[in-house]
Amino acid sequence: MAITFTGGVMVPTVFGNDAVTQHIFALENQIGSRVDVNVRRLVVQNDPQTALASVMPQVKVSRGVNISGGILLDKAKFRTTETSDPFVKIRSALGEGSPITATRGDTIWQQYTSRLHTAVEQVIASDESLLPRLVETFDFKLRPGESLLATVISATAASNSALSHNWLVDCIWEEDQKSTFAISGTVTLSGIPVSGAIVTVIEADDLDMTNPVLVDTIVTPAGGTWSADILTGKVGAAFVQYRSGGTLYTAPGSPYLE
Amino acid sequence: MAGIFSAASFRTLGTAATPQNLFTIENIDATKLIYIRRLTVQLDATAVLVSVMPQVKVSRSAAVPIGGTVLAKAQFDTANASNANSIVRGGNASDGGVATAITATAGTSIWQQYCMRMHTVVGQVLAPDNNVLPLLVETEDLILRQNQALLVQVVASAGASNPATNHWFCNVVWEED
Numbered sequence: 001m002a003i004t005f006t007g008g009v010m011v012p013t014v015f016g017n018d019a020v021t022q023h024i025f026a027l028e029n030q031i032g033s034r035v036d037v038n039v040r041r042l043v044v045q046n047d048p049q050t051a052l053a054s055v056m057p058q059v060k061v062s063r064g065v066n067i068s069g070g071i072l073l074d075k076a077k078f079r080t081t082e083t084s085d086p087f088v089k090i091r092s093a094l095g096e097g098s099p100i101t102a103t104r105g106d107t108i109w110q111q112y113t114s115r116l117h118t119a120v121e122q123v124i125a126s127d128e129s130l131l132p133r134l135v136e137t138f139d140f141k142l143r144p145g146e147s148l149l150a151t152v153i154s155a156t157a158a159s160n161s162a163l164s165h166n167w168l169v170d171c172i173w174e175e176d177q178k179s180t181f182a183i184s185g186t187v188t189l190s191g192i193p194v195s196g197a198i199v200t201v202i203e204a205d206d207l208d209m210t211n212p213v214l215v216d217t218i219v220t221p222a223g224g225t226w227s228a229d230i231l232t233g234k235v236g237a238a239f240v241q242y243r244s245g246g247t248l249y250t251a252p253g254s255p256y257l258e
Numbered sequence: 259m260a261g262i263f264s265a266a267s268f269r270t271l272g273t274a275a276t277p278q279n280l281f282t283i284e285n286i287d288a289t290k291l292i293y294i295r296r297l298t299v300q301l302d303a304t305a306v307l308v309s310v311m312p313q314v315k316v317s318r319s320a321a322v323p324i325g326g327t328v329l330a331k332a333q334f335d336t337a338n339a340s341n342a343n344s345i346v347r348g349g350n351a352s353d354g355g356v357a358t359a360i361t362a363t364a365g366t367s368i369w370q371q372y373c374m375r376m377h378t379v380v381g382q383v384l385a386p387d388n389n390v391l392p393l394l395v396e397t398e399d400l401i402l403r404q405n406q407a408l409l410v411q412v413v414a415s416a417g418a419s420n421p422a423t424n425h426w427f428c429n430v431v432w433e434e435d
Contacts, residue, residue: 053304053379055304056302056383056385058269058353062332063332063333105332106331107265107266107330110266110429111300111387112385114382114383115302115382115383116381116383117304117379117381121381123382126384126386128386128387132295132429134296134396138262139334140334141335141336143335143336155354
């Protein structure tokens with residue numbers, strides 16, 4: 001298809017959490033999205049401020065599930081003419097009060113960052129890739145319903161001290177529009193087209209309406225026509241409501257539009 | 259191509275022996291090929307070493323490896339499934355956990371790499387990616403055919419140069435046809 005958006009996000013500083021596991025970043029392409037997300041760059045930086053004489057934490061990236069919490073971040077645009085899909089969400093942890101809750105998947109890539117064996121001299125903070133650089137050219141794809149999760153894994157809780165570790169994550173991604181098919185119709189009352197009727201369009205994975213998503217709520221114009229786009233491979237359903245004076249109308253739904 | 263996949267080992271401690279088999283990837287499929295696109299090692303050594311640091315050598319192992327821990331394979335695209343005959347092994351089953359030795363014999367070295375050592379335990383410790391295959395394998399095919407494997411091996415001048423205070427891990431990306 002076509003790339004409809006390229007953007008980036010910057011995670012505000014995340015302090016360590018004095019625990020052996022800390023989810024610091026998540027990129028979600030939620031159910032309902034009209035795009036595949038191709039991650040083009042994902043890096044972490046760490047500024048450790050106190051000495052750590054044991055092994056440093058690893059940062060592991062996986063396809064996480066059951067992601068919630070944290071804070072949602074603004075998405076920056078490479079080109080202001082483009083708009084990101086609203087179902088693409090970026091999340092970071094923020095202090096003790098807003099941790100990300102998630103379940104890790106199999107590790108895709110991992111990275112050490114740095115530690116201070118003793119706290120002396122200059123401290124360098126270089127970009128450390130959380131996905132291999134080759135994702136710049138080989139698509140690393142998140143389809144709708146999939147997510148990427150970056151997690152700090154420490155040998156001991158003291159290895160990711162809140163008073164020492166300052167984590168940054170940066171991410172660049174593209175959104176690749178998926179193919180859709182159109183459904184449409186005309187709302188009539190006693191054979192006459194109706195303007196001002198409300199058509200609710202729902203999309204789901206299958207005829208059992210698994211993972212239902214509200215696609216659109218359309219107010220019909222003069223002529224009573226409506227249309228919506230459904231992802232190829234999914235099913236759509238439309239329902240109509242109309243109020244005229246004190247009279248409320250509805251119409252039989254049009255389910256299983258494939 | 260049937261897809262791109264990756265795998266990561268667990269944090270593996272030095273064994274105070276030389277050599278130490280750290281990681282393998284093997285292809286036992288009669289018809290499918292594996293193309294290695296990236297292979298990296300990182301090390302955090304927390305103890306002083308004033309002699310030469312270990313080398314990490316990559317070779318085609320003399321036979322298909324056995325033992326170790328078979329690692330989970332991650333997908334670049336969930337529409338693609340990795341061939342069950344593509345097998346990745348690591349030297350333990352959890353970060354810092356008990357060793358599960360990989361049995362494999364090194365062949366002729368393809369590439370080698372120093373990683374790091376602490377001459378004195380002072381100051382910052384950085385952890386850059388150490389490429390144990392040259393980056394040109396992104397575009398120049400390094401192919402594993404049936405019953406071929408790559409072995410990542412730590413080779414130290416003395417066993418004491420690779421103590422349990424060495425914390426290793428490996429990452430790999432490959433393509434399958």
